[in-house]
Amino acid sequence: MGSRIKFISWNVNGLRAVAGKGFADIFADADADFFCIQETKLQAGQIDLEFPGYQSYWDYADKKGYSGTAIYTKHTPLSVSKGIGIDEHDHEGRAVTLEYEDFYLVCVYVPNSQDGLRRLDYRMNWEDAFRDYVSRLASRKGVVICGDMNVAHEEIDLKNPATNHFNAGFSDEERAKMTALLASGFVDSWREQHPDEAKYSWWSYRMAARERNVGWRIDYFLVSENLRGRIVSTDIHNEIFGSDHCPVELVLSL
Numbered sequence: 001m002g003s004r005i006k007f008i009s010w011n012v013n014g015l016r017a018v019a020g021k022g023f024a025d026i027f028a029d030a031d032a033d034f035f036c037i038q039e040t041k042l043q044a045g046q047i048d049l050e051f052p053g054y055q056s057y058w059d060y061a062d063k064k065g066y067s068g069t070a071i072y073t074k075h076t077p078l079s080v081s082k083g084i085g086i087d088e089h090d091h092e093g094r095a096v097t098l099e100y101e102d103f104y105l106v107c108v109y110v111p112n113s114q115d116g117l118r119r120l121d122y123r124m125n126w127e128d129a130f131r132d133y134v135s136r137l138a139s140r141k142g143v144v145i146c147g148d149m150n151v152a153h154e155e156i157d158l159k160n161p162a163t164n165h166f167n168a169g170f171s172d173e174e175r176a177k178m179t180a181l182l183a184s185g186f187v188d189s190w191r192e193q194h195p196d197e198a199k200y201s202w203w204s205y206r207m208a209a210r211e212r213n214v215g216w217r218i219d220y221f222l223v224s225e226n227l228r229g230r231i232v233s234t235d236i237h238n239e240i241f242g243s244d245h246c247p248v249e250l251v252l253s254l
């Protein structure tokens with residue numbers, strides 16, 4: 001790999017849908033080493049979307065049209081794994097991990113706690129299992145985690161914190177799990193570089209939220225502590241449309 005490695009992560013909210021909205025051009029313009037996708041919402045064989053110079057690795061949900069993660073990469077991995085190694089959690093296509101000489105890359109789509117927090121208990125179990133999984137990886141080498149983590153960690157990370165304390169994505173319980181994940185040895189790369197900036201990566205389709213920039217930052221690049229000094233730049237590409245999320249970016253010097 002080159003000395004500077006560019007990562008892009010994007011919840012596309014349906015890869016077949018965004019493929020009709022200029023995805024190939026966005027992909028080409030990014031020219032990333034790694035292009036990670038969440039909410040592919042498809043099964044194997046439902047789309048033929050390969051790009052010259054890239055290999056792709058997929059984790060599909062059992063349920064049709066639901067969830068799903070994928071990584072396009074210019075670099076052949078040493079190993080590939082899907083899920084987080086726990087059967088209870090590995091039927092929804094929520095994680096792909098690629099191993100390289102210097103680091104692991106984990107593309108993740110964290111479960112949504114849903115309206116009324118009806119899936120919060122499951123989410124809490126998932127969070128603990130995921131933290132254990134990435135902590136084990138981090139005990140071996142550097143780890144880059146990217147994806148839709150379905151939580152705005154701090155009040156600066158969403159437009160209207162006061163009215164959202166009991167809603168999915170900003171509940172005290174979900175925020176505490178992100179705090180615990182960071183405390184276990186990870187760094188929020190965007191916040192590390194932009195400690196006081198409010199910029200969002202997701203907007204509701206309702207009430208012209210994106211036009212009014214009533215958004216949430218729920219898409220992240222986390223890096224293990226030993227990669228903190230390798231962060232070159234981070235970005236949130238809110239100028240790119242096609243999904244209710246926008247792509248986020250990390251450049252590392254490796």
